[in-house]
Amino acid sequence: MRRGIAAAVVVAALTISASACSGGSSGSDSSGPVTITWWDTSDATNEAGTYKSLIKDFEKANPDLKVKYVSVPFGDAQTKFQTAAGSKGAPDVLRADVGWTPGFAKAGYLAPLNDTPAAAEAQTFEPGLIKQAEYESKLYGIPQVTDTLGLMYNKELFAKAGITEAPGTWSELKSDMAKVKDKTGADGFAFNPQGYYVMPFLFGEGADMVDAGNNTITLNSPAAVKGVDTLQGILAAPGARKLDTTSNAYANIMDAFSTGKVAAIIQGPWENANVFKGSAFKDKTNLGIAPVPKGSKAQGAPLGGHNLVAYAGSDAAHQEASQKFIAFMTSKASQEKVALANGTLPTRPDAYTAEVVKNPGIAGYQGLLSAGVPRVALPEYSSLYTPLETQLIKIVSGQEGTKSGLDKAAAEAKRLLPGYSTS
Template identity: 60%
Template sequence: MRRGIAASALVAALAATLAACGSSGSGTSSASGPVTITYWDTSNATNEMPNYQAVVQKFEAANPNIKVNFVNVPFDQAQDKLQTAMGSKGAPDVFRSDVGWTAAFAKAGFLTPLDGTPALSDPSAYQPSLIKQAQYQGKTYGVPLVTDTLGLLYNKALFTQAGITTPPTTWDELKADAATIKTKTGVDGFEMRAGDGYYAMPLFYGEGTDMVDAANKKITVNSPDAVKAITTYQSLFNSPGTVKADITTDSYAHMMDAFNGGKVAAIINGPWEITNIYKGSSFTDHTNLGIAPVPAGSTGKAGAPTGGHNICVYAGSDAAHQAAAEKFAAFMTSADSESFIAQKNSTLPTRPDAFTADVKSDPGIAGFQQILSVAQPRPALPEYSSLYTSLSTNLGKIATGQQGIQPGLDATAQDYAKLLPDFAK
C-alpha cells in the first residue's frame, strides 16, 4: 500500500474555505430510487483493493437502497486529489483517509464529525489510541479501519545460517548482525528505506525526540537528540553488510524485491507488505518471516509511528448522502468486515473483537500484534503529515553524502518555521 509518504500541498487547505459545502456530493439519488454514494479507496490496487470491493458488495447486498460508486485512487496521489476535490467540487461522499491526513482535513472544514452518528455508535469498540488519532479539537472525524506500525522484518533462515538466534534490539546490534550475515552468507544483512522521513521516525523516537514538540510548540528536528538520531540513520547506509542508500524512483520496489527474493536479510517495514512478502520465493513458508520491534536508540526504548487508515465522511454532501455514508462507514469498520479484511490483506484490525482465532493464525498479523506496544501515536497537529516533505528531501541528501547532518536538519527546521510560524526554533 505504501509507504513513501507523498509530498503534499495539504497544508494549503488549512486556510481554505469549504467551497463545495452544501452541494449534493458526488453521488446521486431520487425520491423513488436508491442513494448512490461515491467511495474513494486508497488501498493497493493489486493485492488489497479486490478485498475492499468484496466488502462493498456485501454492504450493497445488505443495504439495497444504497449503491456505492467504488473508485480506487493510488495512495501517493490521494492526499492531493482529496484536497483538490473537497476544496472545489467532485469530492467523494466517503473515503479511506490515512490517519496523518484526518486532522488537517478536519481543520479545513472538509469532514463531518461522527460522534453520536451511526458511523460511530460505540467508540469503545475501538482501541482508544486510534480513536484519539481520529480526533481534532475534541471531535471525532474518522472511524478507525486498519492500523499499522513499523517493525523489523527479517528472514529467519538467513539469520540462522549466520548463527544469529535472536533479532537485534538496538541499532548497534543490527549493524553487527548485518556484518555477520554478509560474511557468513554472502547476502546483504540490512537495507533501510532512504530519503523517506516516515521510515526515519524510529531513529527519532529512539533518542526521545520527534520532528516537533507539538505540546510546547517547538521545532526539534535539528536538536542535539535529532542529530544523534540521524547520525545513526546515516550509519545504516555505510556500515559493513548494509545496502548503500537508494533514492531512485523505484527504490521501494528494489528493497522489497531484494527482501522477498532472499538477497537482503532484514528491512524496516509495515504489515501492508505481508501479502506481497508471502508471494516471495523466500517466504513460501510464511513462518520464515520474522517480525520484531524496531531497534532501540540510546534511550533504551524502541518506538515506531502508529499508522493506518480511517473512514471519513465529507461535510459537503447533502443529508441523504451523509446518512448513507455514515451507514457505510459503520459497515466497513464492523468486526466482521475488519476480520475479513485482516484475513485477506494481512492487515491489523482496529478493534479487539476483530482479532479472531482465524485472524491471529496468520503469523504476520500475530507478529505485528505483538509489537503494537511500541507504536507511538502522532500528535493531533494538522500540519504534522506535511512535515515529512522537507525531512524526506534532506534525508535523501544526508544518506547519499550530498549534505551534512546538521546543515540538512537546519534546512528542514527553516522549512518548518514557515509551515509553523508560531513554533519556536
C-alpha cells in the same frame, strides 16, 4: 496500503473555509435508493476486490442504499479530495491516510462522527488509533486498517549467521548485519531513505519532528541529530547494503529482501503479502517480525493506517447513509474479512480472531501495535516529512552534514508552521 510516503499536504488548501464544503454529494431521485460515492485508496490490484465484495454485502443488508465505488490511486487522492471538496464535488466517504485527517478536518471538509452510527462501537477500537482520528476533541474518522513499522528479518539467514534472536538495539543490529554478511554473503540490512522510515531513529532518542505542546520544531534538536547520526553509523558499518537513492529504491529493497539478498529491513505490514510471494519466504514461517531496535532513550515506531471519513458537504440523507456505510465497513466481521483476504491489520482487537492470526505477518505486527506512537494531531504534520526526507537523502549520501541538513529541514518546516520556533 502505503507503497511510499504520501504527497505532502498542500498547506494552502487548508485555508479554504468550511463554507466551500457544501453540496456535491451523489444524487438519487426521491423514490429510489440513496446512492453515496466512496473513494477507495487501497491497492487496486491486491486489495480492492475485497472491498467491492463488502459493498455487495452492505447493499444486500441495506436495500435502500447504494454505493458508487471509485478506485483512486493513493498517491493522487489527497490532492484530488482537496480539490473536489473545495469545488463541492467530493465523495461522500473517503479512505483517508491517518495523516490527512487533521488537515481535512481543519479545512472544514469532514463531518464530525461523534454520537453517530459510524462511531457506535468506537470504544472497541485500539485507543491510539481513535486518538489519531481526532482533531480538537472531535472524532473525524473511524480506523479501517492500521500499521506500524517493525524489523522484518529472514530467520534462515540469521540462523546461518549464528544469530538466535532479533536485535534489540541499534548497536546489536550493527553487529548482527556484519555476521550475516560474513557467514552468508547476503547483506545484513537495507534502509529505505524516506522520511517515514527514519522516525524510529528519532523516537529512539526521545525526539519527534515537532513538539506541538510548546510550538517548537524539533527536527534539528540534539536528540534528532543523534538519531540520524545513529542511522549514519549503521549505513556505514560492515554488512549494510549500499544505499539506494534512485526512484526505484523502495521496489529494489523489497525485491532484495523477498529473494534473500538482504537479511533485515524496517518495514510495515502492508508488504506482508508481497514478501510472501518472494522465493525466500515460500515458507511463511521464515519471516521474522520484531520491534524496531531501541535507541539510547526509548523504542518506538509510528502508527499509520487509514480512516474512513465523511464529507461535510453531503446533505442529511447522504450523511446518514455514509455513517451506516462506515460502521459496516469497520465492523468486526468486515475487518476480519479484509484481514483474511488482504493480510492487513484490523483496528479493533475483537477482529484478531484465531483464523486471522494464523497469518504470521498479522500475528507478528499485532504484537507491535501497543508500542506504536500516534501521530501528532497537527494538520501540517504529514507535510513535515517532505523537508525531512529531502535533507535525509543528502545527509545519508554524504552531501550534507547531519546538523546542517536538519537545520535546513527545520527552516523549511518553519515555512509550514510560521508560529513555531526552531530548536
